Amino acid sequence: xxGFSAINKKMIQVPVGxxxxxxxxxxxxxxxxxxxxFAPTATAGHGMGGAIGRAMAGEHSPxxxxxxxxxxxxxxxxxxxxxxxxQGDTLYVEADRLLVHDAALQxxxxxxxxxxxxxxxxxxxxxxxxxxxxxVTGHGSVxxxxxxxxxxxxxxxxxxxxxxxxAYVAHRGQVTNKLKMSAGLRDMIGRGSGEAFQLELSGHxxxxxxxxxRKI
Amino acid sequence: xxxxxxxxxxxRALNGSMVAYEGQMNFKRQGMTxxxxxLMGAVRRRVAGENVTLMEVTxxxxxxxxxxxxxxxxxxxQGDTLLVESSNLLALDGQLRTGVQFSGLRGMSTGQGLATTKVExxxxxxIVSDGPAIALEVTQGQPLCVDPQAFVASRGQLQQDFVTDAxxxxxxxxxxxxxxxxxxxxxxLVYIQPAERSGGLAEV
Numbered sequence: 182x183x184g185f186s187a188i189n190k191k192m193i194q195v196p197v198g199x200x201x202x203x204x205x206x207x208x209x210x211x212x213x214x215x216x217x218x219f220a221p222t223a224t225a226g227h228g229m230g231g232a233i234g235r236a237m238a239g240e241h242s243p244x245x246x247x248x249x250x251x252x253x254x255x256x257x258x259x260x261x262x263x264x265x266x267x268q269g270d271t272l273y274v275e276a277d278r279l280l281v282h283d284a285a286l287q288x289x290x291x292x293x294x295x296x297x298x299x300x301x302x303x304x305x306x307x308x309x310x311x312x313x314x315x316x317v318t319g320h321g322s323v324x325x326x327x328x329x330x331x332x333x334x335x336x337x338x339x340x341x342x343x344x345x346x347x348a349y350v351a352h353r354g355q356v357t358n359k360l361k362m363s364a365g366l367r368d369m370i371g372r373g374s375g376e377a378f379q380l381e382l383s384g385h386x387x388x389x390x391x392x393x394x395r396k397i
Numbered sequence: 398x399x400x401x402x403x404x405x406x407x408x409r410a411l412n413g414s415m416v417a418y419e420g421q422m423n424f425k426r427q428g429m430t431x432x433x434x435x436l437m438g439a440v441r442r443r444v445a446g447e448n449v450t451l452m453e454v455t456x457x458x459x460x461x462x463x464x465x466x467x468x469x470x471x472x473x474x475q476g477d478t479l480l481v482e483s484s485n486l487l488a489l490d491g492q493l494r495t496g497v498q499f500s501g502l503r504g505m506s507t508g509q510g511l512a513t514t515k516v517e518x519x520x521x522x523x524i525v526s527d528g529p530a531i532a533l534e535v536t537q538g539q540p541l542c543v544d545p546q547a548f549v550a551s552r553g554q555l556q557q558d559f560v561t562d563a564x565x566x567x568x569x570x571x572x573x574x575x576x577x578x579x580x581x582x583x584x585x586l587v588y589i590q591p592a593e594r595s596g597g598l599a600e601v
Contacts, residue, residue, distance in 0.1 A: 261466075329466020332398055334417055341419070348416035348463070379418075390417045392398040392463035 185264045185281070185322040192256040193264065193324055195281060197249055202284035205255055207243040209280055215251015222246045242276040246284070255281050260397065261330040263389065264322055265351070271318045274325055274351035277397045283321030291316050325351055329392035341383040347394040354386015398463040399471075399488065399523050403456055407491035410462050412450040414487060420458015426450070453491070462488055467525040470588065472552070478517040481524055481550035484594075490520030524550055526590035533589065535581045542578040546593035553585015 184196050195203060197217050210219060222244055247253060256262065257280055265272060267286065282288070291314055317323050325331075327350050334342045336356055343361065352358075361381045382388050398416070401408055412426060454460055463469075464487055472479055480498055489495070496515040516522050524530065526549050535541045535555060542560060551557075560578040581587055 329398075329463065332461070334419070334461075342417060343419070343422070344417040345415055388417070390461065391466070392416065393466035394413065394416065394463075395465065 185324060187262065187264065188254065190261050190330065191259055192254055193262050193281070194252055194254050196252045197247055199250070203247040203253075203281055204244045204284055204288075205247055205253075205281040206257060206279060207245045209255045209257045210245075210247075211254045211256050213251055213253040215249065217247060217249040217251045217253050220246045220248070242279065244279075247281075255324065257326055258397075260326045260328055261391075263325045263327060263331045263350075265325060265353070265389075266322050267317065267319060267353075269318075269320055270353055271316050272323055272351055272353045273314050273316055273356075274323070275397075276315045278326045278350060279315060279317070280324040280326050282317055282323040283319075286317050286319040286321045286323065289316045289318070290314075325389070326397055327389070327391035327393075328395045328397065331389045331391050334388050334390060336382050336384060336386050336388060338383075338385060341381050342388055343379040343381055344388060344390055345394060346378055346380050347396060348390050348392075349380055350389040350391050352382060352386060352388040354384065356382050356384040356386040356388070358382045398461055399469050401454075401460050401462065401488065403454070403458060403460065405455070405457060407453050407455045408460075408488055409451045409491060409493075410454055410460075410488035411464060411486065412452050414462045414464045415454070416461050416463045418456075418458060418460040420456060422454060422456035422458060422460055425453045425455075462523070464525050467527055468529045468590075470524050470526060470530045472522045472524060472550070472588075474516065474518060474520055474522060474552075476517075476519055477552055478515055479522055479550055479552045480513050480515055481522070482548070483514045485524050485526060485549045485590075486514060486516075487523040487525045489516060489522045490518075493518040493520045493522065524588065526588070527592035527594070528590055530588045530590050532586045535583060535585050535587060537584055541581045541587055543581070543587060543589050544593060545577055545579050547589045547591070548579055549588040549590050551581065551585060551587045553583065555581045555583040555585040555587070557581050 184201065186194050188194050192211065197203060197213075197215075204222070205219075207221060262280060273291070279288075331350050334344075336342050336352075336354065346360075359381050361379045403420075403422075415422075415424065469487060474493065494517050496517070498513050498515040530549050533541055533543070535553070558580050560580050
């Protein structure tokens with residue numbers, strides 16, 4: 182899908198037209214040219230059932246439907262924006278970090294507990310990420326927010342990547358994640374290294390890591 | 398963001414600054430006497446308020462370090478000394494020595510305490526700054542004045558003193574906001590950041 186172009190690291194411009202509609206984080210529009218309409222949407226393109234699922238999952242970040250003819254500029258909170266192009270694969274991302282995506286992409290909610298059973302549940306509790314994450318699937322572009330820009334780390338079989346849960350932004354590909362605890366006696370008495378928990382990502386894919394430990 | 402390749406060596410990094418790693422890594426917080434100088438060194442740091450908490454990272458692979466989306470500058474030391482604010486220190490090579498240097502009034506004005514951290518030896522130091530840091534050269538007979546809140550680090554043969562521009566306007570709250578400056582004399586480099594940290598006397 183043509184379109185998502187970076188104006189600078191923190192702003193993007195996206196053409197809008199018939200058949201080229203968008204969903205964006207509510208309130209993230211900075212400017213637009215032409216006839217562009219922004220309609221609040223509760224369902225963000227995945228039906229009433231999906232909306233209820235999202236609300237229950239806590240992965241509910243208000244979105245708006247962008248239609249019309251022209252082009253719109255987006256940005257949020259001075260955060261860095263990374264544009265990720267999807268070719269039929271799935272991106273796993275926190276709902277809060279989703280800035281803009283093509284309306285043609287399907288979004289859904291995935292229960293992280295499925296990956297790794299009980300430890301998935303613990304993972305969610307420990308990282309404050311909730312037990313659910315948002316999935317974006319299809320052909321199109323997604324703009325993701327990060328604090329301080331992201332780097333892409335490749336994940337290959339036999340070469341796991343360990344990420345600070347607070348610096349984790351998104352991942353794609355065939356990846357399983359589990360929480361690795363290296364907490365010892367020192368952490369109990371408040372003398373830890375500050376790296377007691379890590380997210381271990383293994384399989385085949387890419388993980389996006391931001392240069393900060395701040396949540397959005 | 399900073400990537401450090403390790404093959405069994407040790408680096409010391411700010412506590413909690415790891416964002417990702419590949420391979421086998423161990424993270425261990427330095428004890429009460431972290432840094433050098435044994436127990437006396439620890440006491441000195443505590444008193445000086447330059448008690449930077451570092452962790453030792455050891456292992457095989459690549460570790461990625463970052464802190465609050467700040468910019469990172471690498472400084473290569475060849476036996477000389479770098480003076481750096483403890484809050485601007487991200488990581489350093491295992492074989493570098495750290496210590497405390499008292500800096501008198503300067504500390505009070507920067508809101509950074511009365512002392513600054515001294516790093517010496519052979520190796521690389523990663524310093525963080527709010528915005529990209531620039532290095533300004535100081536040569537004989539050409540003193541450099543910087544805003545204490547923008548000061549990040551200095552190296553070389555430098556003497557620093559304190560310049561004040563306070564007058565009755567400052568007392569009335571009509572100051573220009575540039576009441577205090579640090580003046581460096583001698584020969585060396587001073588690193589400054591394009592942002593002014595809050596706190597300290599210079600708030601007046």
